[in-house]
Structure formats: C-alpha cells, structure tokens
Amino acid sequence: MSSTDLLHPVLLHHIVNSLQWPGLRPLQEAAVEPLLAGEDALLLAPTAGGKTEAAAFPLLSRMTVESWSGTSVLYLCPLKALLNNLQPRLDRYADWLGRKAALWHGDVTASRRQAILAARPDLLLTTPESLEAMLVSQKVDHRAFFAGLQAVVVDEVHAFAGDDRGWHLLAVLERLTHLIGRPVQRVGLSATVGNPDRLLTWLQGSGAGTRPARVVAPDLPVLVPGEPAPAVPPGEIELDYVGSLQNAAKIIASLHAGEKRLVFCESRQAVEELGSLLRGKGITTFLSHASLSADERRRSEEAFAEARDCVIVSTSTLELGIDVGDLDRVIQIDTPTTVASFLQRLGRTGRRPGSIRNCLFLARDGDALLEAAALLLLWGRGWVEPVIAPPEPRHIAAQQILALCLQEHRAGDQTWPQWWNGLAPFDRSADPILRHLIDQGYLDSDGGMLFIGPEAERRFGHRHFMTMTAVFTGAPEFTVLVGREELGRVDPALLTEEVQDDRRLLLNGRSWRVTYIDWRRRRCFVEPADGGGKARWTTGGWSGLGFELSRAMREVLLGANPPVKLTRRAIDRLAQVREDESPLVHPGGSVILRDNRGDDLQWWTWAGFRANATLAATLTEVVDPIQRFDDRHIRLRENVTPAEWRALIADASQRLCLPDVNKKALDGLKFSQALPERLALATLAARLSDLEGADAVLGESVRFVHA
Template sequence: MLISTRVPTAKLFKYLKYVIIDEIHALASCDRGNHLISVLERIRAYCNNDFQRIGLSATVGNPDQILDWLQGSSNNPQKLVDPPKKPDKKRIEINLSNNPGQLILQVTKAAHKIKSLLFCESRRLVENIASRLKQSGNSVYVHHSSLSREEREISENEFHKGTDACIVCTSTMELGIDVGDLDKVLQIDCPTTVSSFLQRMGRTGRRQDTVANTTFFIENETKLLQAIAIVELARNKWVENVNTNKKVWHILLHQIMAMCLERGAVTPKMIWNQIHLAHCFTDINQEKFNQFFSFLLKKDFLHDDGGMYSLGLKAEKVFGRRNFMEIYSVFSTPLEFEVIGLSGDIIGAVQWEFLEKILEENSAFYLAGNAWLVKRIEWKKKCVIVSPAAAGIVPKWNSISPNFLSYNICRKMRDILVSNEEYPYLDLKSQKLLLSLREDQQELLSSRFAPIEHDNKGFIWWTWAGGSINYTICAIFKIELKAEVQANNKFVRVNNDNSTFKDYLNIIKKMSSPQYWDDPDLLYELYTMVPNYHLSKFQPYLPERLALKLIAETIYDIEGTLMFLNKEKNDESTR
C-alpha cells in the first residue's frame, strides 16, 4: 500500500488510531522490525491522529529500550504496563541420550498418547526426527519456514483437532500460533536464548490444573551445560535484552527507493522529514543522510529531474523485475526451488545447492516429514515437481549468519562447572556427566575469572565469554600476532608462533583500553576479515565500508569485549 502512486493511501490511513505489535521482542532487533517502524513513520504522514502504538511481549529484559524503539515521532507518553505475575510451578526434565537411536526411543515414549510440540534447532533436524518418528506409528506433523503456508496450516489444523499428536518444529511454533491445548513441550538439545526457552515452555500449562513444562533430550556435554544454564538463568528471572540498532543503512536504502515508488518523485527533505525519527535511523544525522543520498545519485540508483528525485536506471535494472517486486520486501533468502506435488500442491522449498546433490545421486529427499522423488525441474519457474517415495535423504539448508551464544549464558555454563550445586531436574546420566565435567575442569576454571593455559602448542584462553566477544578477540590476535587463531563460545586459542606469553598479555592489555578501538584503520581491517555473509538484498549496493560494517556487527562485539576485559583486569588486580 505504501509502494504505488495508484493506492489511495491517505484515505486508507486517515483515521488510524491504534497499531498493535505482538511478540515485539522478536522484531525489535531485526530487519523485519526496523522495516516496520520505518513504515509506521511513513503512515503517520497520512493520519489525522498521532496513533497509539502498543507492543506486547512476555519475555524482554529491557522494556524501556523497546518503548524508545517503538515511539519514533509519536508525542504520546511512554507507559510500561507490567502486571504482577502469580508464581506458578514449572516442571523441567533434562535427559541425556547416548546415541541417536536411544534419543528417538526416548522421544517416542515421551510423546505417546499426548499432544506435544517437539522443538529442534534446525530445519534439517526437524525433517530427520519427523521421518523417524513417523516409523514408530505416532501422529507426526512438521512445521518450519521452508514449508509452504498451506502445509504449515494443515499441520496446525490437524494438530488442533487431535488428541494424540506431535508437531516437530523449529522456532516457527514458538510465537503466537494457536494450536489449542498442549500437554508437553519437548526439546532436542536446547535453544540458544532464555527468551526462546520461556516462550516455548509457555505454550503449556494454560489449562486448569496443568503445569508449564519442558523436557530436554540432550546429545552432548556442551548442550547439557547450555540447557542447565538457560534453565537456571530463567529461574533467576533473567532474560536477554533486545539489542536495537540506530544506524541501519540498508533499511534506509530500501525506504528511499520505496518512497520513490510510492510518490513517483521525492526530495531529500521529504524523505528526511518522514523517517529520520524512526529509531533505526536516529544515529544518522542529516549531513550523513545527504552524503548517502548523493552516493545513491552518483551510482544511478536515483535520477535527478530538476530537484525531484525518482528511481534511477541502476535501481530499475536491479530491482525493476515484476513491477519492482524485490522492493516490496526487505527480506533476503538464498536461491530456493518450490517443491510441488503432482496434484499441484506446494509442499515447501529446498535450496538449489541441495537440489544439485539430489540430481547427482538420483536420490529422493524428505520434506514435511515425507519422502519425495524428483520427477522434473522447471527452471524458469524455479520449481521441482515430485512424487511420493519410500525413503530419502534429509535436506540441508544453509544459514546466513552465525548462531553464537551470549556472554551471560556462557558465563553461567562456566559457573555451573565451578560450583557443586545439584540440579533436581537432571536424569542420572546427566548427573554423572556433569560430575565428570566438574572433575576435569573445576580446578582450572575456579583459579581465576578467565584462566590461560600455555604450552608448546601455543595458548588457550578460557574466556567463556560467548561467540561475539571471542571472535572479536580472535580477530585482534590475528592482526597483532599474524598467527593462526581459533575461537568458539568457550575459548580463544592461539596456535604456536614466535610470540612469548608476555606478548599475549601485552595485547590483552592494549585491547582493554577504549582508545585502542578508536583507530579507523584497525576497524577497517576488522571489517575486511569478516566472512562473506549475504545478510540483505540491499547490502551489495551500500558503500563498501557500510556493507562490511553490516556483516561485522553480526560477528563482533567491541562494547562487550571491553566489558569482559575490564572484568578480567579487575580479577587480576584482586589477586
């Protein structure tokens, strides 16, 4: 509606009074949310009223910041409504599985003759588990983002009507979808946030005389620690803050082009006045905005017609297909082929890289929990026609960004190893594994805040600081030492080079200074080290530094790194 001169936008929105955003915590930190608040600012230009903006969430750690994010240009006062919650019981179980076969048996038993959601952390795992559960005779449905809307609705409706059924799903079933009364939430391994855990568990315990519950099925020691950490943080009433961004250049590019389509022609002042108070642009001043506008003009994304600006030839070439359909959405997805049954029903989609493998091996594949054989591919339509098969292989979907654990979760995992606390929700195998992990690591980890092990192979710094902080430290060591460095959520490892242990400590000391990070050359070198992630369809058309920074912000956490290093320094000073 805000992308064509033919739509009577003013008439449609003239009397708008309320905008209600459910599950606002899931939007405020991502492109979907920043697109939404930009559109709200554009809608406000057509309204008689300063419409009331209402955000709903049960799991957010920083509601005041979310209020700021939502407010934009509204003059209405902010108000946080947080009614007291009646304490209620929760039932948590964590079960350790020795192998995939045992895991399937445990899940099958837990899901027998009840209504349950079984959460998995990837679409690939969903298809794998669902295909195996169906062999056990359970009523099993599948729900994830690569299934068609029709397939997902079939799962929801059939589940709603049944009394003995399990939906194997990703986070698509975490928010908002009503599937009726639910007996259990089951979880293979564990989510990466406390917020997700609480949302999922909150699907149960809604009937009278029932208890909210989650049963974990864990496959390895890292996931065991992660699950305990998430449960304990939730018990301590901690939930993640939602991180918002005030300088989102690729969304600004999208909004400039969308306003050109909406109005036919615009001026820089018209665009600035309408959207600059959207939270995602509040750290972009007018001078920087004008420079960005000039960049788009120079690159022929905009055309100057006597001071009125419309889409340029480059924009029409890149985004003009199918009446500028690419500008209708801010979201970007990998190249996918629709999977269509012989009857014409759309089943879902698979990525081209996986489809190539299927063709090479002449194999069938699973989707929506069923096996399918490729009959033909229609290249121009980007679809693959399939028929039912007896069995197949599980698709693989490539993720476009890293899935790091947070600082708080990782430090809690470390604290669990250091403590001797017992957790009543662990099964016997989990208790034994935790005891073994403590025997191996407790002495080292309790020796200091972030101990360093040094040997002839190099050194390992056991930070337990999470992926973003550790990858930031990892990049600096690579720059300063010109050495091979590895990192994960738990540690940073520098492999043997010519540096001394004192050299490592000096670099850590340098990193602890905020001034160290003010060097633009250092920041640019950090930016150039990031993986070639494709995060947005508008990313390739940004100035190089902004395009690199977009990726860098998903990898690095300079503010968090400084916080961690200062805590480490304070620990050192007390010894």
C-alpha cells in the first residue's frame, strides 16, 4: 500500500476525479505518513512544487478521521495577498470533506469577522500579526475560539525565520499552546534553504528535542559537506549587460513578443521607472510593489494572470507563491541579494510540460554585472544561504510581555515566563527587560500582578493597541488618492523638495499632477498628467551583501565564470571590470592598496558588510574613523605601515568585538524604546556583526600594493 492510500477515501476520490491528477507529486506522497502521524515537519520543494496540498491533504484527512471540531488548523502566511490567493483552493479541498476554510486579516470586513466568530471555520488562514490581534482583542473569546486547535501550517517559513517576524511568530505560537494546554503540530513549507534541519528545529520552538520531527524534501538534491556539489541545476539562464534602465526597456520590448514576462527589480523606484518606459513603448504593462494600494496590486495581478502578451514589473512582492498564471519568462534587472531569492524567482517559470525554467539577467552597470555573475556562480554550485533567525531579539521579548498583559489583562510577576514554555528569550533571561518596563511606566505592578501601564497606553494604545501587533517599523509615507480611490503611498520627500512648475509623481507606472496636499492627515490628491513624474522611496536600516556572495565576487574577478550563457556585451564588460579591479584582488588572501597619491589606504577584504563592520570595530587603531567600510573594503589610516599592520593584527582574532551602533539606528528597531538603551544598542550590534567571516579574513595573508 502506498502512502497515498492512507488519505481519507473521499479526499482520494476528489484528487482523482475533481482534480484529475494521475497521482500525487513526490513531496505530497512523502508528506502523508509523517503528517498523519502528527509529526512536526518541514516540507521543502521549489516554487510550484505542490507544498500547499502536501500539508493540506493529510491534515484534512486527520481532521475527518479524528473528528476535530472548531478551528483546528491555522494556516499562516507572510502576505495577505498570498492568503487571498490560497483561500479559494483550500476552501475547495475542505468542502470535499464537509469542512470550511475562512480568511482573517486586516482587509477582512467587520461583518465577515463576526460571521467567523459565530461559526468557527475548521481552517483559518491568517497572518501572525492578525493572530496576535485576535489574542489581544476584547471582541474575541480567544480561549473558546482556539480550544480545538490541533495543527499550524506556516507557509513560506523561510520568509519569517530570517527576520523579527519569525521571533514574533514563535512567541505567539507558544502563547497559543500554553493557552490551550497542549502542543500543536507544526508544519513549515519552504523553498530551498541551506540549513533545513536547523530551520525545522527553530520552527518547533519549545518542542524541539521532545517532539518527533522530520524534513521532507524528496525533490531536492542532498548536499553533503566536504563532497562535490551536484551537477549545475537545470535552467536556461542568460546574463547580459545593458548599461541603463532605458536600454533594459528596449530589450524587454523587442524580445519575446507574445510571451508573458515577469520582470523583477530591486527597488520600487526602478519598478515605477521601468513600467513607465515600457508603457511608452506600447507594451501592455502591469506593476506590483508594496507602496501601491492593495486594490491596485490586485487589479494588476489579476489582469496579468488573464493576459498573454504582457509584462508585469515587480519588486520581491511577487517572489513568494502568489499565483499570477503560467509564465513564459522571468527577467531580472541587476540581481537579488541572495541565491534563495533567485531560486524563488526562477521557479516562476518552467511549469508547463515541455518548458524549462529560465531567467534573463539585465545588469545596468559593472558592479551589478559582477554581483550577478557571483550569485550565479554560487547557484551553479548548488549553494543556498542558510536561514538564521536574527540574534538577541530583546525588543520582541518586551513586546510580548506587553502583549500578554493586554491579552490576559493581568499577568503574575513570577509566573509570566510560563506562557512561552521556557523558550528563550521569553524566559527569566528577560527579567532586566521586565524591570525596565515597570520602571518606565509601560507596566504597573500591584499585588504580585502586572498590568498595562500609562506609558504603554501613550505609545502603543492608538486604535486599540494595533501598532503593538506588528514588529517592524515602516518609513512614514503619504497616501496618494485619485478622487476617493487610493492609488498608493509615496515618500514625503517628493512632496517637500523644490520644483519649478507642477509637482508630479510617478506611481503605478503613470505620471500624476499633485493638486492638493493634506499635511495633517498625510494625504496627497492627484490627477493624471502627460509625463514628468518622479518616484522615490527611502529604504530603512543598513543594507549590504553577505560573506559568501562578496567572496564569490572576488572569485569572479580572479577569473571564475558562472555556468550560464553570457552575451558578448556581458563578456566584454566583465573583462573590463576584471582589468579595472585587478589590483584589488589576489588569490592568496586580501589586499591593502595605497593609491598613487599616497593619502588613501584601503583594505580590500571582499568579506561582506557585517564582517567588515566587525573588523572595523575591532581594529580601531588602524581603521579610518570617518570613512570606514562597505561590503568590499575597509578604509585604513593613511600612515599605517606593513610592519605596524602585522603587529597590530597579531592577536585580533582573539579580541574580535561587536560593531559600534549609532543611537539614531534605534529608530528602525520597533519597541526599542521599551528596552534599556544599552540592551537595544547591544541587540543591533549583535545583528550587525559577522565574527566568523571576520575571523576568516584575519586568517588570510595580506598583500600591500600600490595602485
């Protein structure tokens, strides 16, 4: 008997007759047994690998056989659009077995929420933020609503685990399990990651080591440390150099006529500008990015899914599993910052029988070409970044203590850690944070109980504490309206900079003339214009490349080529980049380069932003105090000699220290004000460091050269 036969017979009947599938895919087949047994699991497959069904079919079978009642399965996603996309599919599967699925997030109407509370669905699709909002809401009897919970599915779990939303997700799940008094099965769905076992352990939270768990990944090659990587992954990949966004638009307009093309850009500004250029060339073009209104994005995605000869230009918003129909081609402007992102985007193509996954890279300058070549070099080796949760999430611990007091109205000043079942950092290690919350008035303490205090009311009480459920901070933006219809949001700088004539914006690939600005309500009214619009958004926090990608760029400069097709333009431009930057690399280690004038000394580590930040903080005796470092190099004091250098770094590996953090950076760490300043700065410093990468650089030889 195959694993498929273990599924409920009604479900099997519909798989064969309603879906008309000849059988389950390998991942779906392999997931049946562990999920029916109640094991925690991480299901890995490329984009469009059938992960949703691999989780849903066994859990719906268990739901029916074991007579689960009430809301017994939560399906969590990082994006509301992804939930919207999945809900009809999951509701159809549930309906086969007489069950119901429902949607709950910020865009769901109040009347629909009331209906859900009155008649609990068997499967609830939501986000972690909306789940916490339910826990703290006075309108939701959370104990009764979640009493029947048996399993949680976390879709795109890698997208959570790599940032603070992952810590928030884990903390909320722990509070849920404490609330209902038993553990729940945890199932993660993910694209390819470099550390699946560690990711599964992370997802299990306090249950790690005590609950059965397995990684299910029959479609993916097994990478064994110390052994050669498998053959180059399949895919028709081409790397081209185009020199400008205008030239990229010409190529996209002239190639692949009649095909459906998805173009990824690395910024919202580039999406807007490319969309406008393509429309100017008569190409049917749609746009998608986070600063467009939800309605605008949905209209674009639906129109694109139904069209044929067209282009949709997007940021990473379409990287995850939102269905936009059957694509012919993916085009990448410049390069994503991770191999994992590239794999997600590549997986958008090659879904039709007889088609192959493909991606065309269009690099706008030499740096982008070098970075793209390096990323494809790593991809060709089968390497993918490990997903690692950000260290020391003290600010999330502060947020969770406040949220618990809001949820329960009061919490015992000695028993509160029980709500997170011993999971650090939501345990007694957070005592200093608790003391700070009490001292600063975020919490009141009386009779051994903790209550929400006046400072928490003042800072987070707006709209029934809704700002407390989101753990990230967005840059302030103005809402743009055409009449009463929301178009999207723009950076305030576009509304304050000096202009000669009309103030014009570029949004959704079209130009708009500003007619009125409501400064108090942060709203901007516009009407269509015939061109001249500008787009701009401020990016928060620091950015930078990782150690492996930076090192791969060094390899490319030393002559390594990615296993993909390079156009003649790309070959010629890459040769020029190698010639120009040849003094900055050598195969035996790093280079310290003094320019011809003798007043500029730079250490070319090719170690990435965080490793260089760590080195700069450690070697303060020799690092320039003003212009310090980037992904590739560290600027040194101009008077450092080779002998002094060797003496100063002799013991550097033994005294590596965390980077310095400017206090202004705390603005990007939500809830940092609920921490003692020293702990908030320590959190950011830990996240800015790469001790392992810094140590690797210090272990290499260094060559002093003149330009």
